[in-house]
Amino acid sequence: MRGILEEKSSRMDAMELQIAQLTAKVIQLESVENQNKILMEEIARLNEMRKSKDFNRANEIMDQPKAIGQMPTSCADLIKMGHNLNGLYSVMGIKSVESVYCDFTINPSDPGFETWIGHVDVKSSPTYFFVRRGEYFNGTRTPILFDIETLNEGAAYDKTTGIFTAPVTGTYFFTLSGSAAFPMTYYQSRHFFHIGLFKNEEVMAYAFPDEADVYYQYEAFSLQSTVELMKGDNISIQIVSMSVGVSLVTGLYTQFNGFLLQEDVSQSLNW
Template sequence: MLRFFNVLSLVTLVNADNRLISNDLQATMYLANYGYLIPALKNISSSNALLFLVSKEAYRHAIAEFQSLAGLEPTGILNEKTLEWMNKPRCGVPDRDYHAPSAATPPLTRRKRFSVEDRNRWTKKHLTYDIKTYTSQLSSSEVDHEIARAFKLWENASVLTFTQVTTGQADIVIRRSTVVLTAKATWAFTFWLTRSHLFMEARLIFTSTNLLHVAVHEIGHSLGLFHSTVPSSVMYFTDKSYDPHFKLSEDDISAIQHLYGKNERSNGGYSEGNYHDNSDKEFKELKKQLEETTSIVEDLKSKLNGILGKDSIPFIRHRHFIVKIYLNSLEATRKPVDIGRIPTSCEDLQRMGNTLNGVFLVKRSKKMETIYCDFSPNGKKLETWIGTADVKSAPTYFYVTRNFSLSSDVGPIPFHLALVNAGNAMDLKTGIFTAPKSGTYFFSFTGMANFPQSSSSLLRLGVGFFLNVRQVGRSFVDEANSVNFQKSQLTLQSTFGLNEGDRIWLQIIFMASGVSLYDNEWHYTHFTGFILDEDLSF
């Protein structure tokens, strides 16, 4: 089965003054590239010929089509908002197959949500895939795991099943692309005619999170799905920010089920809908059983009280004594005591009404700890300590880089690109990290010093950590008798105990004449940090 497929897009971010698409000619090339105008137009080098071949009506209709996909008012006019959307990071697959509008085509006001192509659907339900090349940024086992998760999302929502193979001809082959970008390239893509190839751009810095997002989107294309007009959809055409609850949207599920049907398997497969339906049924059944059990216990308790009397417990032995103790335990559990704070021991848990032995989390002075509580009457030891628990009120970690060299001391070193910034504690423009919570933090810096030619004098570059206004660490590299453009690496790592609101930054502390902190689009400057332990004293 031959399938037509695109390579994953990679976008170069630029500012408003250096926008890649800023006029009608560039917009025409963009629209031809993504299925709104005749695809052959993108191969025409003459700007005059290009604009001559496109009628005003066709151009206006193409603009309106793109505006509709982006959720804008379909005016058909290339305005600032439309240019902003054309310059967003996006997938390189065309948004649609090109269809020339007729003279009677009405003004476009609304597109259907998902878009599929029946002729691109697979004619079989079980598909195989083979990962031919891996990214160096993740281990092969991590890549295998994330790709399998991506296929599983589509499998859970449809009748399709997927199996990874390493020999023979797979239905879907996944490779790493080696597309080369120029400084002015907006995105890179390549068309490939084969059974079905997925390409992961070599210069995109992958984490397990964005690999999952990208793989799910591109697999959707290989299954016959076009781009959706729903922003929450996995198949939306622009890049998305990190989502810890990433899953298929209702629009994605409707699209894949339109092509292949619902998942009706009973051997562990489930769709988003029937998963929640089954959970509701199980919850109602458990609730009914609990109500019936409570009624039986209350009836038994009433009968035992009538036979034994409330004051006869000390003199009752054997089974009657055990039953009465059990009933009293149930009563205590149903009526917890409010101790006015988070429990700190098994004693506190017992006062709150807990009677069942087990493992519990309790709050010590600054950390959460795990303990085992034995509430049985003949227990030898009420509390057994197990260990500390890694509990954080919110995730805090970042990884930032620069895009060009720095040749002077500008105070805190600023950064240009955040690969991750959970908690938004790192300010890119100022280069300053502000601790959102008190606790222990780890920071690591790696940079590249660039030296000019030197006959004998010692040239040096030094970088230091600053906590608030005080220097708390430094690293330097020096060279003598260097050749022009000689490079040397310097690193700096440290662990700090920070209070909420403390600020950490990197700063050049000495720089010889002609020396610079080297960087370009390949990113040689790396600054990362994360919280190790949070101080939970409150």
């Protein structure tokens, strides 16, 4: 009996030792978990401090406006110049002025700090014209003189030379519509009228009305062209060739007009 009791007591001691060991391991694991939690909280606190420091640095920059030596190209440039109110701003793009929305309440590196809106239609020299020819004309290989000016904003078209001179670098649109007068023919024959729009000495577009076996007939024509022009480039309308007796109908029947679509502001400002 005594031996049995001693054996049970020994087993109890062993179990208590195991329980004590397991308890120690649990306590150790809880300690590690608490340490990990404390570490994660510290990391989060340091990240917040870093963000706050960056934001404060941005605020310091805004509080100390300075010249950047050029036109602003972004919200970041606007911050440097001292802007701190959220809103739409105009900045310089590659060729044109652009509109952006700046949110100065967030960090410059965060998404949404700058949102691109679109292009701003800025023209340093508004340019558009609408002209007509008042008198009979049948000259070839020479600019047609459209001597009746209905519109000539910017005075880029010269009615004394028949030449449009681009005041700024950019994209332009031109259109010509008119009529050619074909005389009566006594035999089977074909009359033609060949007219073109020229950029300097290079043809950009042609119109080619023609008729066969006519009896004093008008033939309508039109041409359009969108062209890139450098400042100082010339545009003119010239009759390339035509049959004998054919002529350009004048008055309200023939009109030439054009306008500046988009200016390359970077060239105008020597950007």
